[in-house]
Amino acid sequence: MLIGGAIYLSGLIFYSALFLFTANQNQFFQIAKLMVAALHCLILIVPAYMAQSSRSIVKVLGYLGLIVYFLYIYFLVGFFPYFGFIPELYTFGSGNVSDVSEVMGHYFKQIFGYREVLLVITAALLFYLVPRHRLPVQGVLALVLLPLAVFSTSVYQFGLPGISQSLGNETLVRRFGLAGFSYNSINEWVNIKGGYLGPKAAYPGRISKLISPDPVSSQATSSMPKDVDRIILVQIESFDSEAIEASLSGKPVMPFVDELRSKCVNYTNFLAMKGAGGSSDAEFSVATGLVPSLRLPALRNTDFSRVETLYDQLRSAGVVSRFAHNNNAGYYGRNIAYEKINSVETDFQKPHETIQERLFAKKALAASLKDSQKSFHYFFNYQSHGPYQGYSAQTAEKFSIGASSDILSDYLATMNEVDQMISELFSMQSAGFEDGKNLFILTADHPSYVHPRDGEIAQSRIPAMICHASFEGTTVSNVYGTIDLYPTILEAFGVTSGNAVLGQNMLDSGDNAVLLPQGKLVYKDKQGKVISRPCSENCGPYLGYTDQYIMLHP
Template identity: 25%
Template sequence: MNTVNKLLSRRFVLFTLVLLLKSSLAWLVVFGGGANLRMALTEIPFFCAVFCLIEIFARKRQLLYYVIANLIFTALYFTVLMYYKYYGIIVTYHAISQADKITKVKESTYSLLQPQYLLMFVDIIILLVLLVLYRSKGTRAPQLRLKPYRKAALRGILAVSIALCMLNVWPNRASMNETEQAEEMGIMNYEVFTLLSDSTQKAQLIDSKEITQAAIDKLKGIVPPQTPQYRGAEKGKNVIVIQMESFQSFLIGLKVNGVEVTPTMNRLAAGDFYYNHFYTMVGQGTTSDAEFTVNTSLYVPEHEPATQNDVNKVLPSLPKLMQQNGYTTATFHTNDVQFWNRKELYQALGWEKYFDHSYFGDEDHIAFGASDEVLYKKTAEQLIRMEDAGQPFYAQVISMSSHHPYNIPREKVTLDIPKKLNDTLAGRYLEAQNYADRALGGFIGQLKSSGLWDNSVVILYGDHQGLPVYALSKAEKSSLEEMLGHPYDYKDMFNIPLILHAPGITYPAVQPKTGGQIDLLPTIANLTGAPIDNQIHFGTDLLNAGSTPSLLPMRHFLPRGSVVSDTGIFVPGAGYEDGTPYPFAGSAADSGRVSLEEFNRTLSLLDYSDSYIAQLPDRTDAE
């Protein structure tokens, strides 16, 4: 035990070195570089400050406090790298507060785990064993009394460590790019900074009187036409909106070993209106955020899912608008309505009915509920009943089988993927989307045979990205590049399809106009003749967008200030000046960069939306 005692007596240095190794792993995954001077200068002072506090104030059980601190640091580093693997951003306390969702998506979480990540916890297991052995010998740690010179030294180290932490944080506090900000500050400094800054800074709300539709249109740079094209062209027709899980645009037309991955979507894209520059606009709530944005034409919150707080407000919405114009409304999802607080979301949006797990059951289980085949079969039965009632309806259908990590039962897999993609995220994704497309084809067939297809506006779009570039191996990226003919990056990751089937109008098939999920409400309202002059909306009617430049602010998955334009995606650095453009194919090398004036307008749009929602009346029917 003497050796153990000597080892543990050097805990200050030992624990610092151990945590330095763990931070190196986190930095390697997140920033692409392991141990380096910047990492040491940003992470070590934080460790030292905490350990000095333990040494100065803990007279008993110092080792226990070291172990607890080590466990907390380890858990944070582990959470940071796991979160980054899927979301591509640095996790903060906002996301950690939603940790209960992990138990519901544990399969997705486990799929991101690599064996080397578990090395972070080896020392903790060893320390716990040593502590048990130490205590089993009946040894009791004596109460420590710091000698004056040692106390002075510790206070000096503490002062220097805190000063270094401040020097890392202060110059970078205004940076817009959260990932770069965390790299400059250090991960631990960044976590504390976000916690303290959010708790001390109050949001400055824009006066509700200033938030008018005219002001929003001016920020977007649009002038709505006096007589919109196709106004009421589909009045009285049903509206069926199909939200497709994790579906990205690059799948349209893609072949693997000479076989179409998504033949149903390919046929729809060729025969109806296909918007090939359409983008996801979700945040932390992913699928539920897509439901929120599509049905409100409002931007999602910056640091939390829309279903956390925004659903407590009296929201203007598409279901309410359609009901005011003689429609019945219903939404369909095979998951439990409690997940992502959807019960509150659906009440806030004003859906008359929702059909969830209690209706679809657990038949043919895939992912979190009944398969897409069951979803579409039982949904079609309900839609036919709604049609027979003699009143037009608005229905939203949420697919789910192709959910990350894309584990489709082998008996349902029919796509023959290249061997190098076997049992990879990219390979499973292609298999899952091929299955989802097959199930969708059955649904379209039911709509056509029942006559609903010819009496309905049908809209299909992806909810969010399915293949995070951060989670792909080099081999997967190489395979995707071979398939696509260009490197897979942000432009592919956030690009989702929008297909519009409107039987009463004729329009060029492929629409190059840039749009996003926020644009669906005004587009549907125009087609059905539903008036929205008195309803605040941040989207643009895509059928009347014309040549007006598009500006789509992005949140959560990209740094604040990121924007999709007609020429590319712009991602800011510390600010606008050092931002990076990702130009679309065929555009000039720097064409993805928006002007400073456009950049500031997109930030204002987000502020307007946040302020508008914050000042809406609270719901009185909230449970």
């Protein structure tokens, strides 16, 4: 049946964007799973059949159903690779829609590819076929039974979709289809009681307790520096470990950062914790020490009057906190969020300013270095946000690349300029660093995804290094994530937290684990292998602990 084939093809295109092939599974088996998942889309035979009705209202509803479906999967086919999650249907309020609109230029330049083209062709083919090929009732029933059979098999194997939601929205869509996900999302939306995503929840303990009853060892990877006066955290947008040692046209891409590692504790299993807030989730976890929400952008929607942030605790100890970002509009509501946190000073590039990021970053750090008090300076760069074409003509000439370069070359050229910026920031504070008064931390919000990686753990790995004059280059393979920066920064300043924290000081060598917002627990097993496993029942309290602070309508 041609109409059924066109709909099934759209399903293959859509699910291929979500599917993550893993190295430790048979490739043919994974392709078979992808093809079975695509059967979910045959449920669209129903609106296609309605579109052939002689009754105008039924015909209009049928065509409307097909149009909405194709627009939605067209959106998700680009959105998922770019942002890394499938949003709940209630995620995009007016504020979040405007957030996304700010980066649509980046979005289309970086992501628009063959899937979008194939979807347009498939949609055109389907709308050509629907009025020309009649669908027999028996054929409609037969094709509808296929996705129902897949759905029933998934229910038998994994339980109802509501139970599997803790595994992540993309897993929910793959196993139960868009219809199952949409029903679950709408049902959840309707049943949210009050103004918060979750009810009040008790402190569940450190995440590391999920793998070890005594998670924190008295031993340390490196001795915590004493008398630290200043911590400088530089967070790089879309930062891959591969870029540090990479070369482009025979020239090193990030020579300064590569050399800096000799003065740092370097973490090889530091994971991005990205939920519905994308880049801003890293800031959320630094500020709160909580796991980001997969249901709403946490930074924008958190009720900070109920959360004692890192900045609040530092201010109580006499430490001044400053946050700087050169994204004019404060993407994903960060400018709105920081207005609610009185304990941190912010510096956002103004819309009329045309200052280069390197100069903006230096200016922001210079303001912090003038302060005689202890201070925490947090700079989040934006230059290396996709589509990675913000490098200068001089850099293009240096690496002999042009406008038609591939995305990896563009990314590496951009990271070379980011390396120069990091070098200049480090140089500005080098006197305090050599005296042992400054701690320099370098990390990222998430990977760029331009380097091919197999498996969800590899997809989440980002660079992280904590640098001090007393440190020698040390490699740590223990698993950490962004929420672990919260207790690390507090302890570096000698602040004893009265708060219940979920993370762990990164200079402790005890067993640690990271809970990804998708409900995956990542840790090292007894053989030293980093593994990931679904964690729904035991991990629910940790995800719920965050949701109690996130407002549905802030």
